[in-house]
Amino acid sequence: MYMFCGSSSVRQFQRDYSGRFSYNVFSGASIKGLMREGSTIGHGQVIRHMARAPQRKKLFLMLGNADADFGFYRRLADGAVDCAVAFAASRVEVYGRFLTALLEEDAEDDLLESIGVLGLQPSPLRDAVFPDVVKAQTGACPDKLRAAGERHDLGHAARIARCLAFNDALQAGLPRHPKLRFFRIDHAMLDDAGSLIERFYPAQPREHHAAKNETFRQWKSVLAPEIACYGPR
Numbered sequence: 001m002y003m004f005c006g007s008s009s010v011r012q013f014q015r016d017y018s019g020r021f022s023y024n025v026f027s028g029a030s031i032k033g034l035m036r037e038g039s040t041i042g043h044g045q046v047i048r049h050m051a052r053a054p055q056r057k058k059l060f061l062m063l064g065n066a067d068a069d070f071g072f073y074r075r076l077a078d079g080a081v082d083c084a085v086a087f088a089a090s091r092v093e094v095y096g097r098f099l100t101a102l103l104e105e106d107a108e109d110d111l112l113e114s115i116g117v118l119g120l121q122p123s124p125l126r127d128a129v130f131p132d133v134v135k136a137q138t139g140a141c142p143d144k145l146r147a148a149g150e151r152h153d154l155g156h157a158a159r160i161a162r163c164l165a166f167n168d169a170l171q172a173g174l175p176r177h178p179k180l181r182f183f184r185i186d187h188a189m190l191d192d193a194g195s196l197i198e199r200f201y202p203a204q205p206r207e208h209h210a211a212k213n214e215t216f217r218q219w220k221s222v223l224a225p226e227i228a229c230y231g232p233r
Helices: 008-013 045-051 063-078 084-105 130-136 142-149 154-174 210-223
Strands: 002-006 019-027 057-062 112-118 178-184
Touching: 002 045, 002 084, 002 178, 008 019, 008 210, 019 045, 045 057, 045 084, 063 084, 063 130, 063 142, 063 154, 084 112, 084 154, 130 142, 178 210
Parallel strands: 002 019, 002 057, 057 112, 112 178
Antiparallel strands: none
């Protein structure tokens, strides 16, 4: 079985492939909430429960964009955080504890063939709409966010750079285990100047997911060694 779990970005994988696929979407789910008791979404507990389902499986987790694209900037506007590096490190620590718990709970039954951690995708939100979309997603005050922009570069290029750094932190900081793998497509979405390639922009400017058909095409190539039907036919 191939089991995908994560935030709304997981929807891009919902395709008509033969085989046993499970897609589990927790809209707005964050890394921060994985280990939090009383989490509003409760995705951490649900994923741990599904991981113990009595079928051998490859589990793919896709989380982090809610943290990096919205949580960080909401906290920045509120003055609750001032360093993207420390913010990413805090999320890597939570993710690491969650993955360790999954592996420990699976030690006896060995139902997890592997766990694939899927990295963050660069945001397609252009500067003109970014403050209003953050407000819509988090309730952050656009004026406070703009004020934070006087201390931090909130331009698209800087936000993409923070996404890459977040993925670097995940790749370097997650637990080392034979069953754990890390995959990313962020660099493939950028041109030589580090800008998002035009085909990854969605049709709607306020859509915070990159164009799903284009991102899926990249993931399909990256995950082909893990998912047989993703390979050449």
